[in-house]
Amino acid sequence: MSRLLVLFISICWSFSVVAGQAAVAMPDSYSAKAAAKVLEEGGNAVDASITAGFVLAVTLPEAGNLGGGGFMLFYQNNKTDFLDYREKAPQKAHRDMYLDDKGEVQTEKPLYGILASGVPGSVMGLWQAHQKYGSLPWERLVQPAIELAENGFIPHKKLQAYVQEYLDEIEAAPHGRNFAKYFAALTGGQRFKQPELAATLTRIAKQGPKDFYEGETADKLVSFMQHHGGLISKEDLKQYQAQWRTPLQKSWRSYEVVSAPPPSSGGLVLLQMLAMLSDKIDCLEDVAHNSTRYVHLLAELAKPAFADRAEYMGDPDFYPVPVQKLLDDAYLAERAKLINPIKISETEAIKPGLQESENTTHYSVVDKWGNAVATTTTLNLSFGSGMVVEGAGFLLNDEMDDFSAKPGVPNYFGAVGKDANAIAPGKRMLSSMTPTLLIKNGQVQMVTGSPGGTTIISSVYQSILNRVLFNMDAQSLVDAPRVHHQLLPKNTIRHHPKLDKTVQDGLVKMGYTLDARRFGDLQVIVRDADGALAAASESSGRGLSMVVETK
Known part of the structure; x- marks a missing residue:
């Protein structure tokens, strides 16, 4: 050309x-329909994005999440803004935590099991977006996800196949993952219900991030960590905040x-x-x-x-x-x-x-006023660490692999890094x-x-x-x-x-x-x-x- x-x-x-037009582009039908309903009710692009984020934690378990993090880019009222709710390394994390006695990277540890997870940011990120730009009530925006977790949803055939592939992988190399206990039933193609996740979402709807970072859900997460030898502590959760930044x-x-x-x-x-x-x-x-x-x-x-x-x-x-x-x-x-x-x-x-x-996921929203939100959220690899917080029903991320475990050694995606992306307590990994x-x-x-x-x-x-x-x-x-x-x-x-x-x-x-x-x-x-x-x-x-x- x-x-x-x-x-x-x-x-x-x-x-x-065009007057009255809004649009959504979503990674599954459940999030698309829920977000569209919010827009039809007069919600703005941020409201629709929050609903989509919570729905995807139920219906797109390979990447949608409560136990991961992400970024939101906003065009709201003719101004741009950016929210970073990327996960952070726990306070007990350190630069050489994935190296063996010979100084070589133990590649499975930042990818699978209890040591792979950073401190989750998604719940706090969606809350802070709502506090700054949301217009509809918080509980209304979380409710569609609660209903899908409680009443169940019919899994797409591609999701059924995806889960089965992951179950086969775990059977060959378990790495301590408890994924099968929670998701094996999904492959049958019947209505899939997640009662523990529904209860967690209900608490979040009523209490906001206080439940996830200081309340009952926080207690369940920390207890799970302690039982399996993980690093995330009550203090890690309590200190977590999403960060408003200036977009490029x-x-x-x-x-x-x-x-x-x-x-x-x-x-x-x-x-x-x-x-x-x-x-x-x-x-x-x-x-x-x-x-x-x-x-x-x-x-x-x-x-x-x-x-x-x-x-x-x-x-x-x-x-x-x-x-x-x-x-x-x-x-x-x-x-x-x-x-x-x-x-x-x-x-x-x-x-x-x-x-x-x-396996990240992205969704896009434009509302009738011309406001727009571009959201990318992730657990890192498909289904994250493969660890489900028992009693809370959500998957944890394996974002620690996005750090440079050792200068010049590639991560899962073949990306290399140096000191700028070395592991440090409280640090966010490069994305x-x-x-x-x-x-x-x-x-x-x-x-x-x-x-x-x-x-x-x-x-x-x-x-x-x-x-x-x-x-x-x-x-x-x-x-x-x-x-x-x-x-x-x-x-x-x-x-x-x-x-x-x-x-x-x-x-x-x-x-x-x-x-x-x-x-x-x-x-x-x-x-x-x-x-x-x-x-x-x-x-x-x-x-x-x-x-x-x-x-």
């Missing part, structure tokens, strides 16, 4: 708002791209790749979408950004992440010179430039979650996000390119095959299996190693040329998206 055509598309887009924002092609700040690496890497793409715009002349040249360019753009990720990114409350330097136009112009549009650049030559899940908004002329034009560990960044990045450079409609842009490269493993491109075979052959001839696996589950809302909203969930998932007509 030529630059002239891109400019024409940009000029022709309308920025009006950078102009790109007449849009304001707003995304997640540290402790997410996602926003920084995304904005760096967009900026470097602008410096390499001549490389895109007459390059077809998902052609061999296009995929190669995406891989080249990722290398410098992921090198910076490994060196400089972590919890800003513990490490001075050089955000402004990493987003400086002159710096990014220099980084763009490392990109070779014709052949593979040498991985070893891509160094940090300064002188100094996979790749990338909830993102595109804003133009004061109106949200796109809400996007995805699960997928480090591949989240690639999914969000390509969803934006699909919309802005290639003018795809909502469903086409979420379903288009995507690719991912993250510097290491060397010259390896992960791609959706439906990527054209001739393109795959061309990449192999260039010297790439290919890894054909699906990743991500985009949940996107866009505003079309007539001002109307359109929403889409990736067809390969079990999501549901809808435009809601409100009064």
Whole structure:
């Protein structure tokens, strides 16, 4: 697509708002219908997002959660905001807690069982979002989740299969996980009830986060930890607070791209790749979408950004992440010179430039006033640590794997890190979650996000390119095959299996190693040329998206 055509598309887009329209893009039908009902009743985007968060803790157990954490990105009353309710390392955690006597990483410990969990942040995050921006009563927003836990829901066939795969994995390597006790019945396809979780949600509805962090639920969680030799204490829970932060924002092609700040690496890497793409715009002349040249360019753009990720990114409350330097136009112009549009650049030559899940879930909401919320939440791997808090019925995260257990040693997703992301008591682990908004002329034009560990960044990045450079409609842009490269493993491109075979052959001839696996589950809302909203969930998932007509 030529630059002239891109400019024409940009000029022709309308920025009006169709009166009474709202939209949701959700990872399952239960959350979509519950969130839509809130919007129909006059709730705002934050209200709908809170309801969705609690419903997903019931109906999407592989990633929806009470025992995990996440990020919320807001456009509310013409202002942007960001809430970090990422988990924290317990006070008893320490830098070398996953190393053996020889100093080698015991890879299973930060992934499975009782030592894998950080202090959960989801309940506090949803509460603090409600306190600042919510409009409907808290109990009303939690009630749909209570009903689904108490009365049960019919599990989607994909969820049944997913649980069965996990049960098979546990049988082969238990690691102390009690998952089967709580979820084995789900595979039968009958109405699945969770009475302990329903009771926990009822307490949260009445008492807010006080129950989860200081009350009966807190007691159950700490007792469970003590019984199994875990680290989370009453003091850890009592001290937990979500953190309001300033979202990252950078102009790109007449849009304001707003995304997640540290402790997410996602926003920084995304904005760096967009900026470097602008410096390499001549490389895109007459390059077809998902052609061999296009995929190669995406891989080249990722290398410098992921090198910076490994060196400089972590919890800003513990490490001075050089955000402004990493987003400086002159710096990014220099980084763009490392990109070779014709052949593979040498991985070893891509160094940090300064002188100094996979199963997450995402959902998007726009309300009738034009407010928007992009939420990404996670337990880290599917079903987190595989540990259910007995008597409370919710799964715990395995987010401790997102720390760098040892400098230069990759985590489950192949990401490496150094001191910026070393384990420390009370520290939040680095994330790749990338909830993102595109804003133009004061109106949200796109809400996007995805699960997928480090591949989240690639999914969000390509969803934006699909919309802005290639003018795809909502469903086409979420379903288009995507690719991912993250510097290491060397010259390896992960791609959706439906990527054209001739393109795959061309990449192999260039010297790439290919890894054909699906990743991500985009949940996107866009505003079309007539001002109307359109929403889409990736067809390969079990999501549901809808435009809601409100009064």
